[in-house]
Amino acid sequence: MTDMSHAHHDHHMEGTMSPPITDPHGDHVTHPDSGGGSHVMMMQMTFFFGYKNVELLFAGLLINTPGEMVGACIGVFLLAMFYEGLKISREILLRRNQVNVRYNSMPIPGSDGTVLMETHKTVGQRMLSLSHLLQTVLHIIQVVVSYFLMLVFMTYNGYLCIAVAAGAGFGYFLFSWKKAVVVDITEHCH
Template sequence: MTMMMPTAFYFGYQNVELLFPGLVMNSPTDLVLAVLAIFILALCSEGFKLARENLPLRAASGHRWQLLSWPHLVQTLLHVLQVLLSYVLMLAVMTYNAYFALTVLVGASVGYLLFRWRKNMHTDSDLEDPCH
C-alpha cells in the first residue's frame, strides 16, 4: 500500500511515515517517541557544530595538523555526523508533519541555547558596535 505524500504542513499522527517506508506512526505514543528522537537529534546537531569549532582551538596547542592526524580525523568524523544529522532533520521536516518541523526548530533552538551561551559571552571586538 502506497501512501500519498502531503503537499502542505498538517498536524496529525495517523499514518505518518518517517524516513523509511516501514517506520509509520499510527498512535499518539508513536508520535511522541518520534518527536522526542527528533528533538534529541537536533540538540546533537548543535552540539557537533560547537565541538567542531572548538576542536582546532584545543588541538592547536599540542598537535601539528596533518592529513591523518588524530585531531583532523576526529573533526572529520564530527563533520560526517553533523552532515548526517542535518540530512535526517531535513527529511523529517520534508514529511510536512508540523509536529516534526516544529520539533526540529525547537530542538535546534534549545541546542543553540544550551551549547552556545558560553561562547556568546566572549564577543569578538570586530563584532561589537564601533560607536560605543
C-alpha cells in the first residue's frame, strides 16, 4: 500500500468509526455507534471517589454533580437503615404471631453427678394465615432491598459504599436493641 492509499484508508475509517471515549475517572470506556448512541465496554472494578458519570441502579439515574452524589448518598444511607429496620421488624412480628408453642425438656448430666433439665422452646406458625402472608411480602421486599444495596456497593464508588455501610451500621444501632437475645445458661463454651 502506498502512503497515499494508506492516508485515504485512514480518512475513510475516521469518517465511519469514532475513536473510543474514556471518561476522566476511567470508570467507563464507550464506543459511539453509527446510530448516535454508545456502547459501554468496561466498568469500574476498583474503588474510586468521584461523582462524574456514576450510574446508580438504573440507566437513567446518572450522577454528575456533587449535589447529586450527596443526594444519592443520603438515599442509599436511608435505604440501608430501612433494610436493618425491616429485618428487626420481621423478627418482632414473627414473635408476636407465634402459635403452637411447645416446650421440650431434656435431661443433661451435671458435673457433680446431678441431673439438669434443659428446656427448648419450639414455635410454629400457620401457613395459611394473614401474618404468614405479611411475612412473605416483607421477605420479598427485604430480598429486593438487599440486592439493591449489593448493586450499589458494586458500583465501587467510595462515597456510595460508605453510605451503605454507615446506613447499615446506624440502622443496626437504632433497631437492634429491640432484638431479643436468647442466652442458654447451660452453655459451657463462651
